[in-house]
Amino acid sequence: MLEFPVWNVHAAGGGWIIGSIAIVHVFVAQFAIGGGLYLAVTETWALRRNDQAVLGFLRGYSNFFMLLTTVFGALGGVGIWFAIGNVNPTGISALIHNFMFFWAIEWVVFLVEIAIAFFYYYSWGKVSPQFHLQLAWLYWGIAYLSLVIINGILTFMLTPGDWIHTRNIWDAFFNPSYFPSVVVRTAITCSLAGLFSIVTCARIKEEGLRVRMLHYSAKWLMPSFFLLPICLYWFFTTLPPTVAALVENGIANIGAGNLSVLTRLLLLIMLLSVTIYVVSLLGPFFNPRSFTFSFGLAILALGLAVTGATESVREMLRKPYVIYDYLYVNGTLKTVAADSTRYGLLRQNKWIPEKTITDQNRVAIGEQLFRVQCLSCHTPSGYRSMKDLAHGWDRDFIFNRLISLPATNLMPPFMGDEAERRALAEYIGDVVGAPPSELTAANR
Numbered sequence: 298m299l300e301f302p303v304w305n306v307h308a309a310g311g312g313w314i315i316g317s318i319a320i321v322h323v324f325v326a327q328f329a330i331g332g333g334l335y336l337a338v339t340e341t342w343a344l345r346r347n348d349q350a351v352l353g354f355l356r357g358y359s360n361f362f363m364l365l366t367t368v369f370g371a372l373g374g375v376g377i378w379f380a381i382g383n384v385n386p387t388g389i390s391a392l393i394h395n396f397m398f399f400w401a402i403e404w405v406v407f408l409v410e411i412a413i414a415f416f417y418y419y420s421w422g423k424v425s426p427q428f429h430l431q432l433a434w435l436y437w438g439i440a441y442l443s444l445v446i447i448n449g450i451l452t453f454m455l456t457p458g459d460w461i462h463t464r465n466i467w468d469a470f471f472n473p474s475y476f477p478s479v480v481v482r483t484a485i486t487c488s489l490a491g492l493f494s495i496v497t498c499a500r501i502k503e504e505g506l507r508v509r510m511l512h513y514s515a516k517w518l519m520p521s522f523f524l525l526p527i528c529l530y531w532f533f534t535t536l537p538p539t540v541a542a543l544v545e546n547g548i549a550n551i552g553a554g555n556l557s558v559l560t561r562l563l564l565l566i567m568l569l570s571v572t573i574y575v576v577s578l579l580g581p582f583f584n585p586r587s588f589t590f591s592f593g594l595a596i597l598a599l600g601l602a603v604t605g606a607t608e609s610v611r612e613m614l615r616k617p618y619v620i621y622d623y624l625y626v627n628g629t630l631k632t633v634a635a636d637s638t639r640y641g642l643l644r645q646n647k648w649i650p651e652k653t654i655t656d657q658n659r660v661a662i663g664e665q666l667f668r669v670q671c672l673s674c675h676t677p678s679g680y681r682s683m684k685d686l687a688h689g690w691d692r693d694f695i696f697n698r699l700i701s702l703p704a705t706n707l708m709p710p711f712m713g714d715e716a717e718r719r720a721l722a723e724y725i726g727d728v729v730g731a732p733p734s735e736l737t738a739a740n741r
């Protein structure tokens with residue numbers, strides 16, 4: 298473990314690179330599924346009534362839909378692979394080894410999905426209406442399959458369940474939070490279809506059609522309003538006890554006014570979701586006549602914020618692991634970390650050329666150790682920095698703190714022997730500007 302070189306993303310830290318790409322990607326990718334259902338259902342409905350106005354609208358809508366999902370969805374997907382492969386190579390390697398066949402299916406599914414999206418758009422009016430409608434349903438079926446697959450991998454990271462002992466791939470895939478998560482995500486896809494659609498519908502020129510479609514599209518938000526709280530509760534019941542306790546404390550603390558980041562995010566999610574529903578009811582549902590495009594964009598922006606907050610919570614709950622109870626964020630296996638004080642990081646890590654610590658290289662080696670073990674969650678002086686967190690600590694305190702810190706359950710244990718721990722403490726001491734120790738004073 299700790300086998301890969303580390304990508305130093307200075308001020309912000311690598312996590313934010315993945316996060317910022319992933320949030321936008323998830324937002325668009327879930328719309329790509331819900332929007333597919335919206336197209337299929339609405340086209341079915343319009344064909345039954347032979348409603349040419351709605352069919353005309355759908356044709357324009359599918360242009361926007363195809364461009365957004367194929368260009369943005371595809372770019373975002375590539376972006377995520379680039380980011381996770383560089384920021385957390387050990388994590389992605391573990392996932393690829395486990396889920397090889399599932400990833401392969403996922404990529405084929407995605408390719409077919411894009412092909413059908415193009416075919417669907419370009420065949421308006423060129424094939425029979427029935428065949429065109431079948432394409433819409435086929436698109437949704439395939440797109441939904443991609444959710445069903447990727448959901449197994451995402452939930453595995455948080456709740457690997459029996460896989461930890463059995464190493465059985467089906468235990469990994471159909472893990473404890475798999476089913477509640479599928480339902481939650483399905484409900485979200487419908488809401489996003491509603492959100493994107495009210496924005497699109499707000500631009501329809503002909504007033505009668507605009508009012509009709511706005512009223513109709515707002516309904517897409519409603520099922521999840523009732524489903525989501527129930528399903529989220531179901532989801533939380535499947536979490537490991539320590540993680541569930543985090544959430545419970547987070548919610549309990551809202552009343553006490555003790556606002557941790559998790560609590561703030563949970564609060565934000567609740568407030569934003571309720572706002573979205575209330576505003577969509579009052580706006581496009583009850584008063585479609587006065588609803589405007591920029592109003593729609595504002596609601597959509599709230600939707601993006603909720604997506605960001607929920608994905609952040611999901612990520613936060615898993616820390617300090619990439620794969621819960623198995624692999625730490627910094628690439629250390631939990632089983633290896635059990636023997637942390639005898640690990641000998643310099644001996645094991647091939648990316649640190651110096652193997653012996655001397656008075657001259659101690660701080661430089663400390664920096665290397667920081668890079669390998671801590672940079673995945675901290676920076677020296679940017680995001681979640683040593684400068685802030687260890688502010689005012691002296692070198693001996695840091696040295697001792699390095700082995701007592703992981704007891705907080707937020708961090709993996711420090712991997713290394715005493716000399717290595719001393720080197721890291723000296724480096725952090727330099728970063729926070731602690732007075733020099735006897736060890737280093739002679740070399741200044």
Ligand code: HEC
Nearest residue numbers: 616617618626627670671673674675686687707708709711
């Ligand atoms: C899995 C992510 C992760 C890794 C890896 C990690 N930390 Fe942390 N660390 C955290 C979190 C989360 C906190 C709590 C942050 C907060 O309170 O804002 C924290 C807190 C700290 C604190 C402040 C603790 C206190 O008592 O207030 C220090 C110092 C620290 N880490 C040092 C390190 C060092 C040194 C390493 C590498 C050996 C490291 N961390 C590795 C996640 C991590």
